[in-house]
Amino acid sequence: MTVLDDRALNRASLARQLLLDRADVPVVDAVAHLGGLQAQEPQEPFVGLWSRLCAFDPEVLSGLLIRRRVVRTHLMRRTVHLVTAEDALAWRARHDAMLRQRVLGNYRRELAGTDLDELAAAGRAVMADDVPRSMTELARALAVRWPAPGPRALGEMLVAALVPVAQLPPRGLWRTRAGVRNVLLSSWLGREIDALSMDGSDPVGQALVRRYLAAFGPAASADLRAWCGLAGLPAAVAAIREELVTFRDERGRVLLDLPGAPRPDPDTPAPVRFLPAFDNALLGYHDRSRIIDGAHRGLSVAGERVVLVDGRVAATWTVKDGTVMVTPLRSFSRADRTAVAEQGRELALFLSDNDSHRVRVAASSR
Secondary structure (H helix, E strand, C coil), rough: CCCCCCHHHHHHHHHHCCCCEEECCHHHHHHHCCCCCEEECCCHHHHHHHCCCCCHHHHHHHHHCCCCEEEEEECHHEEEEEEEEHHHHHHHHHHHHHHHHHHHHHHHCCCCCCCCHHHHHHHHHHCCCCCCCCCCHHHHHHCCCCCCCHHHHHHHHHHHCCEEEECCCCCCCCCCCCCCEEEEHHHHHCCCCCCCCCCCCCCHHHHHHHHHHHHHHHEECCCCHHHCCCCHHHHHHHHHHCCCCCCCEEECCEECCCCCCCCCCCCCCCCCECCCCCHHHHHCCCCCCCCCHHHHHHHHHHCCEEEEEECCEEEEEEEEEEEEEEEECCCCCCHHHHHHHHHHHHHHHCCCCCCCCCCCEEECCC
């Protein structure tokens, strides 16, 4: 079995994630290809797509949200994701059990004795009027009947697990600050959520495996689970195993992949890329060594924005007073520093409220 070292896996991941070359594809197609973008920080997907697409226009993504072509909803790993309407409807039921268990993991004591099916039915009844509600408002509407859990536990269980909802615009629009207002996902998208197959074949799980490998492969089953949060996919993997090719990584793990998917030469140059907080290029793997050193792994779950240099996490970045501030995690060569500064200036102009070229990039060494 062929062994792929971390550099080979790095270049494959960059290609799949549209980070090796910016892609000239419609925004909605990019969102679909990536299996969505993590989006609990509403402005971060704009940076993620800017780093991946040619001539990305943020207003196009805002328009897709307004026209209900893409939607903000709780999905993979119980986090808010920006996904296409089709994927939200197709994938939600397959994630229901995981969403419920993850919320219970935080509020098991508060929700002890609560009939979650009754709570879900009551939540849907309250939201049937299509009036957008915050999590707190929804919890208050049901607290008379279920006072014990408290509004936080009640609201999170309803909105993040039991009742499939969409977070409505203006939340998530470009350069817009807005609170979270929820409506039923099926109502917002005008179609019922796809039902799970009852014959045990799990076509949704099989589709998730293929979609994951297209955007993240080659990868191990543990990486797939880290991306979606689902534990019950071994059967789906087994069902399509004959379609897949296999490799090993340097640690001996078996990696799965689609036979025709890109696996560039490990020596392919990788440009500097700025990634937003919680980007799935990092969080979509259990073993992240292909893209980030073990010493810096915590950055990927701490909400740090990172810079890729030669395809690996080499710096963090923030914005202060219109200036992109880059803090290297290792020494930069002169060429690295120049490339980071050039890409940082382009990012600063993208994020700026005007077309001024007075935005500067500051880089400091750790």
